[in-house]
Amino acid sequence: MEKIKELLLQALSSATSLDALEKIRIDFLGRKGSITTLAKNADFSKMSVEEKKGFGQKLNELKTFATAKLVEMQERLQASAPRRKSNELDLTAPGKGRRLGALHPITLAQMELEDIFQGMGFSVVYGPEIESEYFCFEALNIPHDHPARDMQDTFWLKNQLILRTHTSANQVRTLLRFGAPIRAIFPGRCFRYESIDPSHENTFYQCEGLVVDKNISVANLIAVMKTILSQVFKRDVKVRLRPGYFPFVEPGFELDLNCLICGGKGCPTCGDGWIELIPCGLIHPEVLRHAGIDPKEYSGFAFGVGLTRLAMMKFGIRDIRYLNCGDLRVNEQFSVLA
Numbered sequence: 001m002e003k004i005k006e007l008l009l010q011a012l013s014s015a016t017s018l019d020a021l022e023k024i025r026i027d028f029l030g031r032k033g034s035i036t037t038l039a040k041n042a043d044f045s046k047m048s049v050e051e052k053k054g055f056g057q058k059l060n061e062l063k064t065f066a067t068a069k070l071v072e073m074q075e076r077l078q079a080s081a082p083r084r085k086s087n088e089l090d091l092t093a094p095g096k097g098r099r100l101g102a103l104h105p106i107t108l109a110q111m112e113l114e115d116i117f118q119g120m121g122f123s124v125v126y127g128p129e130i131e132s133e134y135f136c137f138e139a140l141n142i143p144h145d146h147p148a149r150d151m152q153d154t155f156w157l158k159n160q161l162i163l164r165t166h167t168s169a170n171q172v173r174t175l176l177r178f179g180a181p182i183r184a185i186f187p188g189r190c191f192r193y194e195s196i197d198p199s200h201e202n203t204f205y206q207c208e209g210l211v212v213d214k215n216i217s218v219a220n221l222i223a224v225m226k227t228i229l230s231q232v233f234k235r236d237v238k239v240r241l242r243p244g245y246f247p248f249v250e251p252g253f254e255l256d257l258n259c260l261i262c263g264g265k266g267c268p269t270c271g272d273g274w275i276e277l278i279p280c281g282l283i284h285p286e287v288l289r290h291a292g293i294d295p296k297e298y299s300g301f302a303f304g305v306g307l308t309r310l311a312m313m314k315f316g317i318r319d320i321r322y323l324n325c326g327d328l329r330v331n332e333q334f335s336v337l338a
Protein backbone atom coordinates (compact mmCIF):
# COMPACT_ATOMS: atom_id res chain seq x y z
CA MET A 1 0.00 0.00 0.00
CA GLU A 2 2.87 2.34 0.74
CA LYS A 3 4.31 1.58 -2.69
CA ILE A 4 0.98 2.35 -4.37
CA LYS A 5 0.74 5.63 -2.47
CA GLU A 6 4.22 6.60 -3.64
CA LEU A 7 3.42 5.74 -7.25
CA LEU A 8 0.20 7.75 -7.08
CA LEU A 9 1.96 10.86 -5.76
CA GLN A 10 4.59 10.50 -8.46
CA ALA A 11 1.98 10.19 -11.21
CA LEU A 12 0.04 13.16 -9.88
CA SER A 13 3.08 15.41 -9.72
CA SER A 14 3.66 14.94 -13.45
CA ALA A 15 -0.02 15.32 -14.53
CA THR A 16 -0.51 18.46 -16.59
CA SER A 17 -4.04 18.02 -17.97
CA LEU A 18 -7.48 16.86 -16.91
CA ASP A 19 -7.23 14.05 -19.44
CA ALA A 20 -4.00 12.82 -17.88
CA LEU A 21 -5.62 13.05 -14.47
CA GLU A 22 -8.54 10.91 -15.57
CA LYS A 23 -6.08 8.30 -16.81
CA ILE A 24 -4.39 8.25 -13.38
CA ARG A 25 -7.76 7.82 -11.68
CA ILE A 26 -8.46 4.80 -13.88
CA ASP A 27 -4.98 3.37 -13.24
CA PHE A 28 -5.50 3.44 -9.47
CA LEU A 29 -9.21 3.43 -8.70
CA GLY A 30 -10.74 2.09 -11.94
CA ARG A 31 -12.22 -1.42 -12.18
CA LYS A 32 -8.79 -2.86 -12.94
CA GLY A 33 -6.80 -0.17 -11.10
CA SER A 34 -4.06 -1.12 -8.67
CA ILE A 35 -6.01 -0.25 -5.49
CA THR A 36 -9.08 -2.13 -6.66
CA THR A 37 -6.96 -5.13 -7.65
CA LEU A 38 -5.25 -5.11 -4.26
CA ALA A 39 -8.56 -5.40 -2.50
CA LYS A 40 -9.78 -8.11 -4.87
CA ASN A 41 -6.68 -10.27 -4.60
CA ALA A 42 -6.28 -10.15 -0.82
CA ASP A 43 -6.39 -13.66 0.61
CA PHE A 44 -8.52 -13.22 3.72
CA SER A 45 -8.53 -16.92 4.54
CA LYS A 46 -4.92 -16.67 5.74
CA MET A 47 -5.62 -13.65 7.95
CA SER A 48 -6.65 -13.52 11.55
CA VAL A 49 -9.64 -11.42 12.54
CA GLU A 50 -7.31 -8.68 13.72
CA GLU A 51 -5.35 -8.76 10.46
CA LYS A 52 -8.51 -8.59 8.39
CA LYS A 53 -9.66 -5.57 10.31
CA GLY A 54 -6.31 -3.82 9.98
CA PHE A 55 -6.10 -4.55 6.29
CA GLY A 56 -9.58 -3.27 5.64
CA GLN A 57 -8.96 -0.08 7.55
CA LYS A 58 -5.69 0.63 5.72
CA LEU A 59 -7.27 -0.07 2.37
CA ASN A 60 -10.07 2.37 3.10
CA GLU A 61 -7.56 5.00 4.17
CA LEU A 62 -5.68 4.49 0.93
CA LYS A 63 -8.85 4.88 -1.14
CA THR A 64 -9.84 8.04 0.72
CA PHE A 65 -6.33 9.44 0.36
CA ALA A 66 -6.22 8.68 -3.40
CA THR A 67 -9.65 10.21 -4.00
CA ALA A 68 -8.77 13.35 -2.07
CA LYS A 69 -5.49 13.80 -3.93
CA LEU A 70 -7.21 13.32 -7.27
CA VAL A 71 -9.87 15.92 -6.43
CA GLU A 72 -7.23 18.34 -5.19
CA MET A 73 -5.27 17.98 -8.42
CA GLN A 74 -8.41 18.32 -10.53
CA GLU A 75 -9.24 21.64 -8.87
CA ARG A 76 -5.72 22.89 -9.38
CA LEU A 77 -5.74 21.97 -13.09
CA GLN A 78 -9.16 23.53 -13.65
CA ALA A 79 -8.07 26.76 -11.99
CA SER A 80 -5.02 27.10 -14.18
CA ALA A 81 -6.75 26.10 -17.47
CA PRO A 82 -6.99 29.09 -19.84
CA ARG A 83 -10.50 30.48 -19.63
CA ARG A 84 -12.24 32.81 -22.07
CA LYS A 85 -13.14 36.22 -20.76
CA SER A 86 -16.80 37.00 -21.34
CA ASN A 87 -16.11 40.03 -23.55
CA GLU A 88 -13.48 38.33 -25.67
CA LEU A 89 -14.23 37.97 -29.41
CA ASP A 90 -14.49 34.37 -30.55
CA LEU A 91 -13.73 34.31 -34.25
CA THR A 92 -14.66 30.65 -34.54
CA ALA A 93 -18.17 31.00 -33.09
CA PRO A 94 -20.97 30.33 -35.62
CA GLY A 95 -22.67 33.46 -37.02
CA LYS A 96 -25.95 34.70 -35.57
CA GLY A 97 -27.97 34.64 -38.79
CA ARG A 98 -29.87 37.65 -40.00
CA ARG A 99 -33.65 37.90 -40.02
CA LEU A 100 -34.68 38.36 -43.64
CA GLY A 101 -37.63 40.51 -44.57
CA ALA A 102 -40.68 38.80 -46.08
CA LEU A 103 -43.58 40.02 -48.19
CA HIS A 104 -47.12 40.01 -46.86
CA PRO A 105 -49.39 37.29 -48.32
CA ILE A 106 -51.68 39.97 -49.81
CA THR A 107 -48.68 41.64 -51.45
CA LEU A 108 -47.66 38.28 -52.91
CA ALA A 109 -51.16 37.67 -54.28
CA GLN A 110 -51.32 41.23 -55.65
CA MET A 111 -47.95 40.97 -57.37
CA GLU A 112 -48.97 37.70 -58.97
CA LEU A 113 -52.30 39.13 -60.20
CA GLU A 114 -50.54 42.21 -61.61
CA ASP A 115 -48.13 39.94 -63.49
CA ILE A 116 -50.90 37.82 -64.96
CA PHE A 117 -53.00 40.82 -66.04
CA GLN A 118 -50.01 42.65 -67.47
CA GLY A 119 -49.33 39.52 -69.52
CA MET A 120 -52.80 40.00 -71.05
CA GLY A 121 -52.19 43.63 -71.93
CA PHE A 122 -53.75 45.29 -68.88
CA SER A 123 -52.22 48.40 -67.29
CA VAL A 124 -51.94 48.66 -63.52
CA VAL A 125 -53.32 51.90 -62.08
CA TYR A 126 -53.36 52.94 -58.42
CA GLY A 127 -55.96 55.38 -57.14
CA PRO A 128 -56.23 57.26 -53.83
CA GLU A 129 -57.47 55.63 -50.64
CA ILE A 130 -59.03 58.91 -49.57
CA GLU A 131 -61.64 59.40 -52.26
CA SER A 132 -64.41 61.81 -53.13
CA GLU A 133 -68.00 60.81 -52.66
CA TYR A 134 -68.41 61.51 -56.35
CA PHE A 135 -66.06 58.83 -57.71
CA CYS A 136 -66.99 56.29 -55.05
CA PHE A 137 -70.78 56.65 -55.48
CA GLU A 138 -72.27 59.29 -57.76
CA ALA A 139 -70.23 58.50 -60.87
CA LEU A 140 -71.08 54.85 -60.35
CA ASN A 141 -74.79 55.47 -60.62
CA ILE A 142 -75.29 55.45 -56.85
CA PRO A 143 -77.02 58.78 -56.02
CA HIS A 144 -77.33 60.16 -52.48
CA ASP A 145 -80.60 58.57 -51.52
CA HIS A 146 -79.89 55.30 -53.32
CA PRO A 147 -80.39 52.28 -51.07
CA ALA A 148 -77.17 50.77 -52.43
CA ARG A 149 -75.24 53.20 -50.23
CA ASP A 150 -76.38 51.13 -47.28
CA MET A 151 -74.67 48.09 -48.77
CA GLN A 152 -71.34 49.67 -47.99
CA ASP A 153 -70.93 51.22 -44.59
CA THR A 154 -68.68 54.16 -45.11
CA PHE A 155 -66.02 55.95 -43.07
CA TRP A 156 -66.76 59.66 -43.62
CA LEU A 157 -64.07 62.31 -43.47
CA LYS A 158 -64.51 66.09 -43.89
CA ASN A 159 -65.55 67.92 -47.10
CA GLN A 160 -67.39 65.06 -48.80
CA LEU A 161 -64.25 62.96 -48.60
CA ILE A 162 -64.43 59.32 -47.58
CA LEU A 163 -62.21 56.27 -47.25
CA ARG A 164 -63.00 54.40 -50.44
CA THR A 165 -65.33 51.46 -49.86
CA HIS A 166 -64.38 49.72 -53.09
CA THR A 167 -61.80 49.98 -55.86
CA SER A 168 -64.66 50.65 -58.30
CA ALA A 169 -64.01 54.29 -57.34
CA ASN A 170 -61.16 54.11 -59.87
CA GLN A 171 -63.42 53.33 -62.82
CA VAL A 172 -64.55 56.79 -63.84
CA ARG A 173 -61.38 58.38 -62.42
CA THR A 174 -59.26 56.25 -64.78
CA LEU A 175 -61.60 56.49 -67.79
CA LEU A 176 -61.53 60.30 -67.54
CA ARG A 177 -57.75 60.21 -67.47
CA PHE A 178 -57.02 57.70 -70.25
CA GLY A 179 -60.25 57.45 -72.30
CA ALA A 180 -61.33 54.44 -74.35
CA PRO A 181 -60.31 51.85 -75.43
CA ILE A 182 -58.69 50.69 -72.20
CA ARG A 183 -57.72 47.57 -70.28
CA ALA A 184 -56.68 48.21 -66.69
CA ILE A 185 -56.70 46.83 -63.18
CA PHE A 186 -56.76 48.84 -59.94
CA PRO A 187 -55.51 46.89 -56.94
CA GLY A 188 -55.77 48.57 -53.56
CA ARG A 189 -56.91 48.91 -50.01
CA CYS A 190 -60.54 49.55 -49.16
CA PHE A 191 -62.32 50.43 -45.94
CA ARG A 192 -65.75 49.72 -44.50
CA TYR A 193 -67.29 50.50 -41.18
CA GLU A 194 -67.75 46.90 -40.04
CA SER A 195 -67.16 44.91 -36.92
CA ILE A 196 -64.33 42.46 -37.22
CA ASP A 197 -64.64 38.67 -37.05
CA PRO A 198 -62.85 35.73 -38.71
CA SER A 199 -64.23 36.66 -42.14
CA HIS A 200 -64.85 40.43 -41.87
CA GLU A 201 -62.36 43.28 -41.70
CA ASN A 202 -62.78 47.04 -41.82
CA THR A 203 -59.61 47.20 -43.94
CA PHE A 204 -59.17 44.82 -46.88
CA TYR A 205 -57.93 44.65 -50.46
CA GLN A 206 -59.70 44.44 -53.77
CA CYS A 207 -58.45 44.30 -57.32
CA GLU A 208 -60.82 46.01 -59.73
CA GLY A 209 -60.59 45.35 -63.45
CA LEU A 210 -61.98 47.22 -66.40
CA VAL A 211 -62.14 46.67 -70.14
CA VAL A 212 -63.73 49.22 -72.47
CA ASP A 213 -63.64 48.73 -76.20
CA LYS A 214 -65.89 48.27 -79.21
CA ASN A 215 -68.17 45.20 -79.17
CA ILE A 216 -67.29 43.97 -75.69
CA SER A 217 -69.76 41.35 -74.46
CA VAL A 218 -70.36 38.92 -71.61
CA ALA A 219 -68.44 36.30 -73.62
CA ASN A 220 -65.28 38.44 -73.32
CA LEU A 221 -65.88 38.82 -69.60
CA ILE A 222 -66.15 35.06 -69.07
CA ALA A 223 -63.09 34.32 -71.22
CA VAL A 224 -60.89 36.80 -69.36
CA MET A 225 -62.07 35.61 -65.93
CA LYS A 226 -61.49 31.94 -66.79
CA THR A 227 -58.00 32.62 -68.11
CA ILE A 228 -57.00 34.66 -65.07
CA LEU A 229 -58.33 32.14 -62.58
CA SER A 230 -56.66 29.21 -64.34
CA GLN A 231 -53.35 31.02 -64.00
CA VAL A 232 -53.91 32.00 -60.38
CA PHE A 233 -54.84 28.46 -59.32
CA LYS A 234 -52.48 26.84 -61.84
CA ARG A 235 -55.08 24.50 -63.31
CA ASP A 236 -58.14 24.54 -65.53
CA VAL A 237 -61.13 25.98 -63.66
CA LYS A 238 -64.87 25.95 -64.21
CA VAL A 239 -66.91 29.10 -63.59
CA ARG A 240 -70.57 30.03 -63.73
CA LEU A 241 -72.47 33.31 -63.69
CA ARG A 242 -75.45 34.08 -61.50
CA PRO A 243 -77.40 37.33 -61.65
CA GLY A 244 -76.11 39.91 -59.16
CA TYR A 245 -77.11 43.50 -58.49
CA PHE A 246 -74.71 46.46 -58.53
CA PRO A 247 -75.92 49.88 -59.71
CA PHE A 248 -72.87 50.38 -61.95
CA VAL A 249 -73.22 47.23 -64.07
CA GLU A 250 -76.03 46.03 -66.31
CA PRO A 251 -76.39 43.12 -66.47
CA GLY A 252 -74.62 42.35 -63.19
CA PHE A 253 -73.32 38.95 -62.10
CA GLU A 254 -71.76 36.97 -59.34
CA LEU A 255 -69.08 34.77 -60.84
CA ASP A 256 -68.72 31.49 -58.97
CA LEU A 257 -65.71 29.22 -59.08
CA ASN A 258 -66.23 25.47 -59.19
CA CYS A 259 -64.77 24.37 -55.85
CA LEU A 260 -61.15 23.29 -56.22
CA ILE A 261 -61.21 21.31 -52.98
CA CYS A 262 -64.07 18.90 -53.76
CA GLY A 263 -64.16 19.28 -57.55
CA GLY A 264 -67.73 20.59 -57.40
CA LYS A 265 -69.33 17.71 -55.47
CA GLY A 266 -70.00 19.87 -52.39
CA CYS A 267 -67.88 20.12 -49.22
CA PRO A 268 -67.72 22.11 -45.95
CA THR A 269 -65.74 24.92 -47.64
CA CYS A 270 -68.07 25.52 -50.59
CA GLY A 271 -71.36 24.01 -49.51
CA ASP A 272 -72.93 23.26 -52.88
CA GLY A 273 -69.80 22.88 -55.02
CA TRP A 274 -69.47 26.56 -56.02
CA ILE A 275 -67.53 29.39 -54.37
CA GLU A 276 -68.81 32.93 -54.85
CA LEU A 277 -65.69 34.71 -56.02
CA ILE A 278 -65.97 37.70 -58.34
CA PRO A 279 -68.80 40.23 -58.68
CA CYS A 280 -68.81 41.60 -62.21
CA GLY A 281 -70.92 42.78 -65.13
CA LEU A 282 -71.15 44.93 -68.22
CA ILE A 283 -70.46 48.59 -67.44
CA HIS A 284 -73.69 50.58 -67.02
CA PRO A 285 -74.18 53.17 -69.83
CA GLU A 286 -74.61 55.84 -67.15
CA VAL A 287 -71.08 55.15 -65.85
CA LEU A 288 -69.62 55.48 -69.35
CA ARG A 289 -71.48 58.78 -69.77
CA HIS A 290 -69.98 60.08 -66.51
CA ALA A 291 -66.59 59.32 -68.06
CA GLY A 292 -67.45 61.18 -71.27
CA ILE A 293 -67.61 57.97 -73.29
CA ASP A 294 -70.46 57.33 -75.73
CA PRO A 295 -72.22 54.07 -74.73
CA LYS A 296 -73.44 53.67 -78.32
CA GLU A 297 -69.89 53.47 -79.54
CA TYR A 298 -68.22 51.63 -76.65
CA SER A 299 -69.14 48.94 -74.19
CA GLY A 300 -67.15 47.21 -71.51
CA PHE A 301 -67.05 45.00 -68.46
CA ALA A 302 -65.86 45.48 -64.90
CA PHE A 303 -65.09 43.04 -62.11
CA GLY A 304 -64.02 43.28 -58.49
CA VAL A 305 -61.69 40.55 -57.27
CA GLY A 306 -61.65 40.23 -53.49
CA LEU A 307 -57.89 40.28 -53.20
CA THR A 308 -57.90 39.56 -49.48
CA ARG A 309 -60.23 36.64 -50.01
CA LEU A 310 -58.11 35.36 -52.88
CA ALA A 311 -54.92 35.49 -50.78
CA MET A 312 -56.70 33.62 -47.98
CA MET A 313 -57.80 30.89 -50.39
CA LYS A 314 -54.43 30.68 -52.09
CA PHE A 315 -52.45 30.41 -48.86
CA GLY A 316 -55.05 28.58 -46.75
CA ILE A 317 -55.44 31.37 -44.18
CA ARG A 318 -58.62 30.70 -42.20
CA ASP A 319 -58.92 33.88 -40.16
CA ILE A 320 -58.84 37.30 -41.86
CA ARG A 321 -57.59 38.94 -38.65
CA TYR A 322 -54.11 37.44 -39.09
CA LEU A 323 -53.59 39.66 -42.13
CA ASN A 324 -53.66 42.97 -40.28
CA CYS A 325 -52.20 41.82 -36.95
CA GLY A 326 -48.70 43.12 -37.69
CA ASP A 327 -46.97 39.93 -36.52
CA LEU A 328 -43.99 39.27 -38.79
CA ARG A 329 -44.42 35.53 -38.36
CA VAL A 330 -47.48 35.79 -40.62
CA ASN A 331 -45.34 37.12 -43.45
CA GLU A 332 -42.41 34.82 -42.90
CA GLN A 333 -44.31 31.64 -43.55
CA PHE A 334 -45.62 32.55 -47.00
CA SER A 335 -42.77 34.32 -48.77
CA VAL A 336 -41.13 31.09 -49.92
CA LEU A 337 -44.29 30.23 -51.87
CA ALA A 338 -44.03 33.33 -54.01
Ligand code: PHE
Residues within 6 Å of the ligand: 165, 166, 167, 168, 208, 246, 249, 279, 280, 281, 302, 303, 304
Ligand atom coordinates in the same frame (compact mmCIF):
# COMPACT_ATOMS: atom_id res chain seq x y z
N1 PHE B 1 -67.36 47.18 -56.11
C1 PHE B 1 -68.21 46.05 -55.81
C2 PHE B 1 -68.10 45.71 -54.33
O1 PHE B 1 -67.15 46.11 -53.70
C3 PHE B 1 -67.82 44.86 -56.62
C4 PHE B 1 -68.00 45.00 -58.11
C5 PHE B 1 -66.96 45.45 -58.89
C6 PHE B 1 -69.16 44.63 -58.72
C7 PHE B 1 -67.08 45.55 -60.28
C8 PHE B 1 -69.32 44.73 -60.10
C9 PHE B 1 -68.29 45.18 -60.86
O2 PHE B 1 -68.94 45.03 -53.79
